[in-house]
Amino acid sequence: MRRIQIDPDRTADDDVVRGLKFSPDGKLLGGVLGHGERTRAWRYDLDRDEPLPDPDDDDYAIEREAESPDPAWSDDLELLADYLLEGDGHAGLRVTDLWSKPLDTAWLMLGDGAVPTAFAYSPDGGDLYVACWDGERRPVVRFSVEKLLAGADPLDADADEIAESATGNVSRLALGAKSPWLACGFYGEAVDLIDPTGDRLTRRLQPKRAASDAPIDGLQFSPAGDRVAALGGGTVTVWAVESGERLLRSPPGVTAVAFRPDGSLLVATDAGDVVFYDAACAEVRRLDFGVGPLSGVAVAADGLTAAVGAAGGRVVVFDLD
Numbered sequence: 001m002r003r004i005q006i007d008p009d010r011t012a013d014d015d016v017v018r019g020l021k022f023s024p025d026g027k028l029l030g031g032v033l034g035h036g037e038r039t040r041a042w043r044y045d046l047d048r049d050e051p052l053p054d055p056d057d058d059d060y061a062i063e064r065e066a067e068s069p070d071p072a073w074s075d076d077l078e079l080l081a082d083y084l085l086e087g088d089g090h091a092g093l094r095v096t097d098l099w100s101k102p103l104d105t106a107w108l109m110l111g112d113g114a115v116p117t118a119f120a121y122s123p124d125g126g127d128l129y130v131a132c133w134d135g136e137r138r139p140v141v142r143f144s145v146e147k148l149l150a151g152a153d154p155l156d157a158d159a160d161e162i163a164e165s166a167t168g169n170v171s172r173l174a175l176g177a178k179s180p181w182l183a184c185g186f187y188g189e190a191v192d193l194i195d196p197t198g199d200r201l202t203r204r205l206q207p208k209r210a211a212s213d214a215p216i217d218g219l220q221f222s223p224a225g226d227r228v229a230a231l232g233g234g235t236v237t238v239w240a241v242e243s244g245e246r247l248l249r250s251p252p253g254v255t256a257v258a259f260r261p262d263g264s265l266l267v268a269t270d271a272g273d274v275v276f277y278d279a280a281c282a283e284v285r286r287l288d289f290g291v292g293p294l295s296g297v298a299v300a301a302d303g304l305t306a307a308v309g310a311a312g313g314r315v316v317v318f319d320l321d
Contacts, residue, residue: 002046002316002317002318003289003291003314003315003316003317004044004314004315004316004317005312005313005314005315011033011312011313012312013311013312014311015033015034015311015312015313016033016034016295016296016309016310016311017031017032017033017295017296017309017310017311017313017314017315018031018032018256018295018296018309019031019032019071019073019296020256020296020297020298020307020308020309020315021073021077021298022298022299022300022301022305022307023075023076023077024075024076024301025301026046026300026301026302026304026305027045027046027047028043028044028045028046028077029043029044029046029298029307029315029317030042030043030044030073030077031296031309031315032071033313039071039082041071041080041098043077043098046305046317072119072120072121072128073121074121074125074145075121075123075124075125076125078097078098078125079095079096079097079098079121079125079145080094080095080096080098081093081094081095081096081119081121081128082094082096083115083116083119093116093119093130095128095145095148095149097149115132115133115134116130116131116132117131117132117133117138117169117170117171118130118131118170118171118172118173118184118185119131119173120172120173120174120175121145121175122175123175123176123177125145126144126145126146127142127143127144127145128142128143128145128148129141129142129143129162129173129175129182130142130143131169131170131173131184133169137164138164138168138169138170139161139162139163139164140161140162140163140164140170140173140182140184140194141160141161141162142160142161142162142196162182162194162196163182163184163194163202168186168187168188169186169187169215170184170185170186171185171186171187171215171216171217172184172185172215172216172217172218172219172230173185173219174219174220174221174228175221176221176222176223176225176228177221177223177225178221178223178224178225179221179225179226179228179241180195180196180197180200180225181193181194181195181203181221181225181228181241182194182195182196183219183221183228183230185215185216185217185219185230185232186215186216187213187214187215187216188206188213188214189206189207189214189216189230189232189233189235189237190204190205190206190216191204191205191206191216191219191228191230191239192204192205193205193228193241203244205228205230205239205244207237207246207249214232214233214234215232216230216231216232217231217232218230218231218232218236218256218257219231220257220258220259221241221259222259222263223259223260223261223263223301224263225241226240226241226242226263227239227240227241227247227259227263228241229248229257229259229265231254231255231256231257233252234252234253234254234255234270235249235250235251235252235254236248236249236250236254236257236265236267237249237250238265238281247281248265248277248281250267250275253269253270253271254267254268254269254270255268255269255270255293255294255295255296256268256294256295256296256297256308257297258297258298258299258306259299260299260303260320261301261302261303262279262303263279264276264277264278264279265277265281266297266299266306267297268294268295268296268297268308269293269294270293270294271293272288272289272290272291272292272293272294272310273286273287273288273294274286274287274288274289274294274297274306274308287318289308289316289318291308291310291314291316292310292311292312292314293310293311294308294309294310295309295310295311296308296309297309299320303320304319304320305317305318305319305320306318306320
């Protein structure tokens with residue numbers, strides 16, 4: 001078991017690790033460390049010999065201002081999407097090649113009063129899906145990442161409006177490598193499945209009685225694309241995509257969720273436990289690494305390695321059975 005302390009000399013106790021993601025080959029682990037408006041996006045090579053990352057190595061971390069509770073990583077951990085509110089009330093969505101020299105950043109100024117509420121990359125990293133709210137409309141728009149980074153005006157960067165939400169502000173977006181759907185999470189634990197091609201009607205997944213009016217603040221498709229996990233109000237719900245059957249409703253206290261390749265599930269909790277659910281959504285075991293309340297969890301694509309994040313910049317990387 002490997003424990004990594006992110007920026008041990010500069011990390012405050014209330015700086016939490018979130019947005020954890022492995023690269024496809026499982027050799028890189030990315031995340032975001034911070035609390036409030038100042039965050040530090042980092043990427044760590046798990047094959048490095050050093051026991052701790054070097055906080056002054058620009059190939060490792062970029063410090064930046066951000067408003068995003070959870071930025072969106074591209075699958076290769078090269079690009080990060082987040083947003084920053086300007087003093088005049090305008091919101092700028094950033095798409096940044098974090099490891100370019102100098103930093104290559106594309107800004108999407110979304111117009112007067114428009115604020116991005118959620119964003120997600122397509123599985124191949126070619127498109128960025130953005131949900132926003134301008135006081136009147138709540139569109140979900142798809143942009144070409146290549147054209148944005150090449151300096152194209154956002155309106156000319158193959159921008160396509162995919163849908164408009166009549167339900168409320170979209171709090172999370174998710175796409176799956178093997179799913180034809182775009183998942184949109186809302187307040188009140190509701191999830192809409194939208195077909196980006198427009199060929200199929202939108203489908204609604206929602207508990208008959210939501211436990212709270214909290215937003216969906218975690219959303220993920222299973223690797224096979226047949227399930228979607230939605231985290232809202234501290235509870236994770238797993239749905240069967242085709243039938244709409246609810247497969248799991250966890251106890252409260254959940255802070256993050258991640259699928260394994262076989263459809264089983266890892267859930268991080270504010271009690272400090274990692275809870276394992278099998279493919280039938282039955283709890284099979286718990287682990288406590290002694291690092292306090294957890295704030296993030298990720299599983300590598302091969303299903304052999306996982307990582308959890310906590311306060312104070314603490315990350316635990318561990319092997320799975």
